[in-house]
Amino acid sequence: MRLLRRIDRGLAKAEEILLFAMLLGLLVLAAFQVIWRNLVQPMTQRPPLLWADEVLKHVTFVLGILGGTLATHYDKHISLDVLSRLFAQRKRLDLGLRILVRSVAIFVCVLLARGGLQQVRMKETAFEGVLEPWQWQIAIPALFGLIIVHLALRLVYDAAALLGAKVKEQPKP
Amino acid sequence: MTTLLVAAVVLLALLGMPLFAAMAGGAMVGFRTTETPLISTAIEIFRLAAQPTMITIPLFTFAGYLMAEARTASRIVRVSRALLGWLPGGLAVVTLAACAFFTTFTGASGVTIIAIGGLLYPVLEKEGYPERFNLGLITSSGSIGLLFPPSLPMIIYGIVYGLSQSPELAMAGAFEIDKFFLAGIAPGLVLVGTLSLFSVMTGIKHNVPRTAFAWGELGAALWEAKWEVPIPVFLLVMIFKGWITVGEAAAVTALYVLVVECFIYRDLKLFGDVPRVAREAMILVGAIFVIICAAMCLTAFFIEADVPGRLYALLDRYIDQRWSFLLVLNIFLLIVGCLMDIFSAILVVVPLITVSAQHFGVDPYHLGIIFLVNLEIGYLTPPFGMNLFIASFRFQKPLVTLVRAVLPFMGLMILVLVVVTYIPWLTVGLLAIIAKIFLGKAASAAP
Numbered sequence: 001m002r003l004l005r006r007i008d009r010g011l012a013k014a015e016e017i018l019l020f021a022m023l024l025g026l027l028v029l030a031a032f033q034v035i036w037r038n039l040v041q042p043m044t045q046r047p048p049l050l051w052a053d054e055v056l057k058h059v060t061f062v063l064g065i066l067g068g069t070l071a072t073h074y075d076k077h078i079s080l081d082v083l084s085r086l087f088a089q090r091k092r093l094d095l096g097l098r099i100l101v102r103s104v105a106i107f108v109c110v111l112l113a114r115g116g117l118q119q120v121r122m123k124e125t126a127f128e129g130v131l132e133p134w135q136w137q138i139a140i141p142a143l144f145g146l147i148i149v150h151l152a153l154r155l156v157y158d159a160a161a162l163l164g165a166k167v168k169e170q171p172k173p
Numbered sequence: 174m175t176t177l178l179v180a181a182v183v184l185l186a187l188l189g190m191p192l193f194a195a196m197a198g199g200a201m202v203g204f205r206t207t208e209t210p211l212i213s214t215a216i217e218i219f220r221l222a223a224q225p226t227m228i229t230i231p232l233f234t235f236a237g238y239l240m241a242e243a244r245t246a247s248r249i250v251r252v253s254r255a256l257l258g259w260l261p262g263g264l265a266v267v268t269l270a271a272c273a274f275f276t277t278f279t280g281a282s283g284v285t286i287i288a289i290g291g292l293l294y295p296v297l298e299k300e301g302y303p304e305r306f307n308l309g310l311i312t313s314s315g316s317i318g319l320l321f322p323p324s325l326p327m328i329i330y331g332i333v334y335g336l337s338q339s340p341e342l343a344m345a346g347a348f349e350i351d352k353f354f355l356a357g358i359a360p361g362l363v364l365v366g367t368l369s370l371f372s373v374m375t376g377i378k379h380n381v382p383r384t385a386f387a388w389g390e391l392g393a394a395l396w397e398a399k400w401e402v403p404i405p406v407f408l409l410v411m412i413f414k415g416w417i418t419v420g421e422a423a424a425v426t427a428l429y430v431l432v433v434e435c436f437i438y439r440d441l442k443l444f445g446d447v448p449r450v451a452r453e454a455m456i457l458v459g460a461i462f463v464i465i466c467a468a469m470c471l472t473a474f475f476i477e478a479d480v481p482g483r484l485y486a487l488l489d490r491y492i493d494q495r496w497s498f499l500l501v502l503n504i505f506l507l508i509v510g511c512l513m514d515i516f517s518a519i520l521v522v523v524p525l526i527t528v529s530a531q532h533f534g535v536d537p538y539h540l541g542i543i544f545l546v547n548l549e550i551g552y553l554t555p556p557f558g559m560n561l562f563i564a565s566f567r568f569q570k571p572l573v574t575l576v577r578a579v580l581p582f583m584g585l586m587i588l589v590l591v592v593v594t595y596i597p598w599l600t601v602g603l604l605a606i607i608a609k610i611f612l613g614k615a616a617s618a619a620p
Binding site for chain 2: 016019020023024026027028030031033034037038053056057058060061063064065066067068069070071072074076077078079080083084097098100101104105108109111112114115116118119122133136137140141147
């Protein structure tokens with residue numbers, strides 16, 4: 001269990017660093033484009049970076065799903081929990097239900113990742129751009145794969161708790 | 174079999190399965206019936222990478238979180254107090270104004286109740302406002318700025334509406350988020366104004382002492398908050414003068430707020446605080462983003478199976494007037510609002526109702542505003558309104574106390590909802606006027 005915890009924390013740390021770097025990159029590049037387009041271009045007639053708009057859109061896409069993997073790590077996904085709230089006091093039942101919903105969520109993510117993989121295999125290409133569309137599309141199976149790993153780890157913790165093992169509380173972001 | 178699978182997905186969603194998984198699961202069940210290949214889910218999700226407005230979600234959220242972590246709340250409260258504190262019930266009006274400002278950036282994610290509520294609740298109590306009023310005021314103010322730009326729910330509504338437009342709707346023109354920003358201003362002011370009036374009356378009734386108006390204090394407060402107070406105004410002007418797009422505005426705002434909070438006010442440390450704030454903001458962004466991904470799949474299925482068209486056919490059998498459609502819509506949205514959070518509600522419901530709303534002649538911008546006002550009320554509606562739980566946790570009060578406290582505020586908000594719903598001019602008419610002023614030419618409100 002300790003090893004799993006270490007892997008879990010390490011994975012989340014790596015995701016956090018990547019997210020922060022991507023966010024800063026996005027911010028700097030987007031701001032650079034605005035400043036260039038509105039202040040420098042009218043004076044010099046030189047256009048802003050042509051590849052930047054494509055990169056900004058795709059990095060936003062990757063950043064968004066990567067944030068989703070971190071939301072899975074911290075158990076911060078938006079959910080309805082209308083019924084689960086009723087069972088929150090009954091620890092064993094609550095754990096059992098959590099195992100059930102996580103298992104189904106893993107199954108759904110496996111299908112999403114598989115769909116993504118099929119799309120990548122089609123190797124869609126474009127006439128121009130920094131990367132080919134299929135190279136950006138790798139983000140879908142890769143990041144939903146990461147969500148599966150986080151969900152599976154949470155599932156193991158819940159199962160261990162159900163079997164009576166002492167499991168640490170999920171860290172807060 | 175399909176019905177059974179759909180029922181299982183709904184049950185799992187109610188049992189707390191992440192909503193993105195429930196929605197994607199629902200879409201997959203749907204695709205199974207239409208024999209659509211699995212790859213369609215990825216194709217739909219990847220369509221998001223082509224949306225230029227998506228960049229606004231991480232950047233505005235980041236800016237909002239930076240302001241929430243810095244001492245922006247105290248500075249905004251000081252300005253509002255210096256400006257409005259002399260009114261009867263002044264501090265309560267200050268609470269409304271400060272919360273409205275703050276929610277525009279934090280998107281009613283509960284941060285407003287924690288940040289501003291925590292700051293003002295003890296002061297309201299000290300000044301002699303009744304406890305029940307204070308709790309109701311802060312709980313209902315937690316989502317009050319949603320109609321003002323650049324609120325995140327408005328952006329998401331715009332994106333989802335744009336993506337779920339039927340071909341005939343899209344032919345009529347694109348839904349523009351910048352116009353939607355303008356459309357929210359008048360209804361938002363009516364909402365804040367109505368609750369302010371109630372606060373003034375409460376102040377008079379309970380003889381709450383007023384603070385004298387002082388030009389010196391107002392000047393000092395404005396000077397202290399000079400880097401933050403003008404942000405929404407600058408944003409609006411720059412967008413509507415056509416100097417920058419909404420996406421560019423998000424980049425400029427995020428960079429500006431980062432520089433202001435780290436290097437001018439020095440409330441946050443670039444390497445000590447900013448990575449933590451960025452992580453918290455990106456977790457929210459991620460949670461919303463994966464739901465948008467799933468909603469793309471679900472919407473594609475809805476369109477493929479003509480679910481919105483069938484829903485309209487069903488409604489058309491029982492409803493033939495626009496006013497009755499709006500009544501049914503409001504009741505439906507109030508129920509949705511108390512069961513779902515605002516982002517999920519937008520993502521699930523908007524694609525379903527666009528076709529019906531169009532057939533009943535409801536303007537898309539008017540529909541959006543009705544939608545958001547309903548969901549604002551939904552935040553307060555027992556038994557599952559999110560603000561009730563956040564305030565209960567923050568102020569350590571039983572849920573029942575909070576439910577009683579928000580009732581008068583809810584009543585007033587429903588009154589405003591009726592006004593906004595049945596006087597479309599408030600949204601659409603004023604939108605045309607404001608757009609004309611900003612753009613310098615006659616602008617049609619409808620897309």
